[in-house]
Amino acid sequence: MARGKVQLKRIENPVHRQVTFCKRRAGLLKKAKELSVLCDAEIGVFIFSPQGKLYELATKGTMQGLIDRYMKCTRSFHQAESDQMAIEKRILESKDEVNMMMQEIKLLGEGLRSIFGGEGAMTLDELHAMEKHLESWIYQIRTTKMNIMFQEIQVLKTKEGVLRAENKHLQQKQIDEHYGSFNIEPLTTNIPYPLTIPSEIYQY
Numbered sequence: 001m002a003r004g005k006v007q008l009k010r011i012e013n014p015v016h017r018q019v020t021f022c023k024r025r026a027g028l029l030k031k032a033k034e035l036s037v038l039c040d041a042e043i044g045v046f047i048f049s050p051q052g053k054l055y056e057l058a059t060k061g062t063m064q065g066l067i068d069r070y071m072k073c074t075r076s077f078h079q080a081e082s083d084q085m086a087i088e089k090r091i092l093e094s095k096d097e098v099n100m101m102m103q104e105i106k107l108l109g110e111g112l113r114s115i116f117g118g119e120g121a122m123t124l125d126e127l128h129a130m131e132k133h134l135e136s137w138i139y140q141i142r143t144t145k146m147n148i149m150f151q152e153i154q155v156l157k158t159k160e161g162v163l164r165a166e167n168k169h170l171q172q173k174q175i176d177e178h179y180g181s182f183n184i185e186p187l188t189t190n191i192p193y194p195l196t197i198p199s200e201i202y203q204y
Helices: 014-039 063-115 124-180
Strands: 044-048 054-058
Touching: 014 044, 014 054, 044 063, 054 063, 063 124
Parallel strands: none
Antiparallel strands: 044 054
């Protein structure tokens, strides 16, 4: 006689539910141990009973070691996934920027053709849009120009400091060489005591 298919749903009888939990828990842990032995796998199992009691199994090593290994693997996976998402985001942003620039170039070309006597005339909205783009481009050009000028000024200041230091070093070298050419010897006498001029101020 074929065995009937068990319907998976919550067991309402608390006694039957507890018995089933104990049997299935033991079977699950046994299967985990068998799988670890047969396939040389490292397995960790957490089970919380309806009352909140913890049952755990670590087939190799400790459960904390398994958790650390799991966290390391998931961290690497999430990091790689995050990097991939960042790359895709940058690609989309680059595409959007390129599309925007193409539209601006097209609008500028149409405006130039219209201004210099080409075919067609621009509407007021198109002229406003072109004016807005031109102001944005002028601002970007001026900002880039100011950054370049600031960098050049910093380079010139650095060169000025280096030249000042070199000039100071050369001047000090010339002074040392000039005074070093004279052999000045200390003045010595045969008198055992230094010469003194008698003072009449303290004579009585």
